[in-house]
Amino acid sequence: MAAFGTxxxxxxxxxxxxxxxxxxxERVASDSIQLHxxxxxxxxxSTCFEGLKAFRHQDGSIKIFRMDRNIARFAQSSELLSLPAIDPAQTEAMILDIVKHFAADVPEPPGSMYIRPTHFGTEPAIGKAAAPSLTSCQYILLSPVGDYFSGGDTTLRLLLDDTGMRCAPHxxxxxxxGNYASALNPILKAKKELQADQVLFCPGGDVQETGAANFLLIDGDEVITKALDESFLHGVTRDSILTIAKDLGMKVSERQLTVDELLERAAKPGCEAALSGTAAVLTPVGTLIHKGQEYKVGNGGVGETTVKLRQALNAIQWGQAEDKHGWLTSI
Incomplete structure (x- = not known):
């Protein structure tokens, strides 16, 4: 199978x-774009993007998951980067049109059609280091995908980095x-030297996120994750998982989590940790690496609650459970 997103x-x-x-x-060939x-x-x-998915249901219908939330974040990213404002209604129409055009190519579950809206500054002006682009382009790219982490029932290894940060806090x-590019070198170093799968950035001991996904700690019936601020990505999957956890009667604590508390809780029997994201969905973490030592999360294996939360999310996405929050959009 081809690598995810290729x-x-x-x-x-x-x-x-x-x-x-x-x-x-308009619809154009996706293998080239002309740019000065x-x-x-x-x-x-001057660029931002989104990631969302369309799913094929058993009755043959195609549903897009939480498109409104992704478009809102797309508009926010464009504004914060001083790009020209997108027209959310137009972006929605573009997504619906291209997904409908390739509806026959949306994979059966557990696969999906990954949707990548992208917006970037096009003005040819190399003297504008301190000024925004007055012109821009947005496009919607589609990629049929399977699982992002294809290792099966395995867990990830995370390096806890309490000295560096994924990107500038604001x-x-x-x-x-640029945020992903700035995290790449620490990730590659951690993979080479420690066989880590990702880096969990914890500047000053504050547990934030990995290079490409949000982090959740699951201690019994409580889910703990950093409260939203401008220092890390407000994940749509993160929000969905927290909502589902509340629906299941779990306690959700959005607050500061320190490295010390994380390591203390992770050692407890039954404790779990996971990464959430559109691509990752909810992927279990089994090992934390900090200052040359390795710490198992719980028993180091795949946690039952992580599996339960992921299955509950997938059931909504795949049309196997009620969409009581109105997260699905029909094409």
Whole structure:
């Protein structure tokens, strides 16, 4: 099977902002895009994106999960990066159009169609290091995918980094490519030296997020995760899992979590940890690495509550459980 996110539909939906308004969206070939070498995005990283999924239900219908929430975050990221404002209604129409066009290619569960809206500055002006791009482009790219972590019933190894940070604190809530690039070198170093799968960034001992997913600690019937602020991404899957946990009668604590508390709780029998994200869904963490020592989370295996929460989310996405929060949109 091809690696996650490396297969694309042959067409995408695209629209251009000329400084005054957005062009009518059109479907074009997805394997190329024309861009001036002086484009703002190539020099000053004026770019943001989203990740959401469309699912095939047993009756053949196609449903997109929490599209409104992703579009709202897309608009927020664009605003915080000083990109031209997107038109949320147009972005929604572009997503619906391209997914409907390739509806026959949406995989059966557990696969899905990954949807990647992208917005970037196009103005050819290399003198605008301290000024925004007045023109931009947005497109909707589709990729049929399977599981992001394809290791089966295995757990991840996380390095706890309490000295560095994933990105500049005021940039954390923006879904921008630069945030992922800044985290890449520490992740690669942790993989090479410690066989870690990811780095959990904990600047000053404050447990935040990994390079590509939010972090959740599950201690008995309580889910603990950092309270929302601008230092880390406000994950849609994170919000969904917390909502489901409340529906199941669990206690949800959004608050500061220190490395010391994390290691103390993780050692308790039955404790679990997981990463949440559109791609990762809810992936169990079995080992924490800190200052040269390894700490098992619970028994180091896949936790029952993690599996239960993931299955509950998947059941809604796949049309096997009631969508009582109105998270699904029909194409």
């Amino acid at each position: 297969v694309f539909m042959p067409e995408m939906s695209i629209s251009w902002f000329d400084g005054e308004g957005w062009s009518t969206a 070498p002086g484009a703002h995005v190539l020099h000053y990283s 940039m954390g809530m923006i879904k921008s490519g």
